[in-house]
Amino acid sequence: MTNENEQSFTLESDAQTRILELESTLKQWAQEYYENDAPSVSDAEYDRAYAELVGLNDTYPELIAADSILRQVGGATVKSDLAKVPHEIPMLSLGDVFSVTELTEWMATTQKHFNNSLAYNAELKIDGLAISLMYVDGKLTQASTRGNGLIGEDVTQNVQQIADIPAELNEPVTIEVRGEVYMPKEAFATLNAQRENEGLATFANPRNAAAGSLRQLDAKVTKERGLAAFLYQLVEPQTTLGLQTQTDVIARLHELGLPVNTLSQRVTADTDELEMYIEQHTSDRDGLPYGIDGIVIKVDDLHQQEELGSTVKVPRWAIAYKFPPEEAETVVETIEWTVGRTGVVTPTAVMTPVQLAGTTVARASLHNPTYLADKDIRLGDTVYLHKAGDIIPEIRAVNFTKRADDSEPYVVPTHCPECHEELVHVDGEVALRCINPQCPAQMQERLAHFASRLAMNIDGLGPKIIAQLVANELVHDVADLYRLSLDQLVTLEKFGETSANNLLEALAVSKTNSAEKLLFGLGIRNVGAKVAKILLQKFETIPNLMTASAAEIAEIPGIGLVIGDSIEQYFAATHAQELIAALDELGLNLAYDAAIVINNDTPLSGKKVVLTGKLTEMTRTEASDWLESQGATVAGSVSKKTDLLVAGADAGSKLAKAQDLGIEIWSEQELKAQMNLA
Template sequence: MPKSSFESLNKIRKEKGEEPFANPRNAAAGSLRQLDPRIAASRNLDTYLYGIGEIGETGVLSHSEGLDLLDDLGLKTNKERRTFVNIDGVIDFVNSWVDKRPNLPYEIDGIVIKVDSLAQQLKLGNTAKSPRWATAYKFPAEEVVTRLLKIELSVGRTGVITPTAILDPVRVAGTTVQRASLHNEDLIREKDIKLGDYVIIKKAGDIIPEVVNVIEERRTGEEQEFEMPTHCPACESELIRLEGEVALRCMNPKCPAQIREGLIHFVSRDAMNIDGLGEKVISQLFEKGLIRDVADLYKLTKEQLIQLERMGDKSATNLVNAIEASKSNSLEKLLFGLGIRHVGAKAGKTLAQHFETIENLQEATMEQLTSINEIGEKMADAIVSYFHQPEVNQLIEELKTVHVNMVYKGPKRERIEEENSFFAGKTVVLTGKLQQLSRNEAKDKIEMLGGKVAGSVSKKTDVVIAGEEAGSKFRKAEELGIEIWNEKRLLEELEKE
């Protein structure tokens, strides 16, 4: 939304006695969500096109050529773009916009830098979340001063205790900020934050409020040290700091705060996606004793839901239907929803694709799990530990009783098994640090050619690929007389394939 459209819209909203939008980004998003297209049209949104999805037979070989083509077709692109032959030109360009940024007719929080050659973009590829051929440079965030009044503690679904700064309300980057995460006790000590301090606040990425540092010269001597508790603020269980972690953690699986947060996570969009079951409804159900765990969600009746605050007949009916519909979700949604430590949405899908049923995953060993691309030892250990808990297996049985699907429904993992491939049917172990490929890239390529990448060396191992600083796996391979390759030999074999 251009600045001029934003100012006009807020002027109209104020005249009508309505709450003005905080910033053009929120205003644009709110306009697009309007069910009436005439309202969205009246708000004078604008657009720039920043790329072409499918090049096809256009003869375009670079990103910049693609944008030129869009211009030729009469489509709207950003005329401030530039192409450079070295990084020095890019840096000078970015720095020049630090001061010129306020003169643009629209808001920006940074500049995207892209590799121009489409062939190089293809070679660089993508991670699960973003392209490797592009990165966003964010401008320095606006900083303001306010007073830290107190520190509140919250308990997350994994038991982590997170301190949050409660601030004198202050405007930062277009919105009023009253809270800022302090992450953990170590950060509070590192920045020497005390109750009553004047602090500098900024929004990380122009979005998340954080405390930058303390203004020590404004101290009066009345500021107080903050002490982290020794017991959970929700259930009074003793807090523990696990080895290698900075966070304090409540280890009580019956902790009400953890259960509540776990329920909110279970119904969220990337998990079971139960529309209408938001944080407030979950809190009411939990406080009234209608739910104790996620299985109880599937036993709720329309009559119970109607008792809730602001829940009418139609809303209750819709919610019952949404809960029922979630039973048929594919397995990966359930795996993410269960909140297994270290298992995100992407890992949930990888596990679901590989094991296909929850029963297969429950029986999986460390070796079976670490042989899967993207599953490391830390995640594998968390999965095995999770399914060894009696209460977890009892919960799975309860979910089966209420007919929640436990089977993967998506497409099977793509695999190219070449009969003539050296790797077809072979077990390969990677050890040490590879220079030209990441461990995951090497795994991907070997598996696509029919090989299996294992996490440990045994008599069944066919080849060990040793990078720099290879350790015990390399020595064991030597002892067992297993064929050992260096990275150069691997690359030669992959090139041949």
């Protein structure tokens, strides 16, 4: 295989030097990828270096050491606090090809071993973390990561938190099954936004996020991350279940109640058929709810797989076609710094607009000063832009060959761009923070969050009005909203008496909102809408929650010490205590009313319901709140235990799975009709 990075070496010593450089670099990158879940380079860059080493191995095999990364089964040596699990049958990696020509050559190599034409099974290459599950008599007894291919890590407790993976199969069989744990795109975007707001390092892509989430020592963290899974391989399928083809394996796993990707397809040796499959899913990948980075092609017949066998590192009967990285070059024109409601100051690169993956991109988050320094991004730099996990625009690297001679390192600001107070680094965080509680930017963000639809839902209180209220010093905290008068509001620009009266009425209505909406609206770090409800179900009132310790809060199932610490720290502040007292005096609801939340005497009582697709006539939260008020439990993924699926527009894999399982399906209109009847 010819690679653009291959070099011609006039001396064997030059080749030896380059081999040692590549070995050292690749081992470091492998450790970052497999052990730390924090790669410093893209998959494409790793693949290029690996391909160069393979080319040198072909030319100078005598120079390749016995412990070369080319001879290793998997990634880095497993080092963690998780228990070790040996794999009796190694979890091999896959060989890679990067063009249809190379794929055709691989197919020809497999076919020459047999007189008849082979059939293949093509499936999407999920961008996640390889996993092995052991079921004994139909019950999940152990789950382990791939690790280095020979030894993995025990993640049984964490896997039990993944809704997709059943604790018990539909039949009492004893099997080992392998597949991929991944983080859906929506969950990835939510997690990164949350981490950025908290001043924590963001994940580079969904694969890293999935790996970091699965390898947690605290299973509660795993549960909160919304992981999912696809399973695609049975260990010794002929012996355990008497199967003959990979197509049979997928069908049998589905029968057993395991999550499989329904987009896998049996294809013939006809290259055109396989090319059509690749083209279809290359163009469709942006619309999938999960990330894929290629197509896996396997010889379909399991007996033929056995005959082809494996090398020490990869099977000969399977190959991964890797999508070419979609990148664009553009120029960093300026770097803007914005202040969030928790004080985190985030840099954003403003770039010359460029087309990337079907959209025009002109901005990309730079996350934090460490990220900015590590990539050495400067004003005027030409940069390589791609979409991390096919979702988020991200600067992969600087094109240093185009950097101007007079370029100077970027100087990170030392003072808040809004209030000009000095910025600080908080221990354990990578972000810069403005800790001035009176910072107008933070105040505006806090007020916007408080007024948002998921919180107090104050109609008419938009960003422009909030900005004027803060600038005119009419509002200093959320309690001041309820002290506003008509005379004050009519002084605002483009805000007449009618608008002022409407806002005052909306504020009065919001006083009747539930206590959990108020608690969520306070904007306490790590306290989302669902967490707020769980907390008040336990402590009943916000004043009770204020006096609880972090340890007491952490004991609640699904909460944990991170949330406990956030709440304890928030209510320890004098201004927070004064705020709650003021809201109480102003007549807002601080007590949880269980009677209005759950009605156990309805047709939906005790049902497990999943929402999927885009809802156009209500928010997902409104739908979830109503379903829960009817005694239903709203889950995030479809399983055999799901009773009902509500499908909005553009419903995808969850709808297909529900149809396969024979689960009752409602449209959004049917849900709305039921809400009107209740």
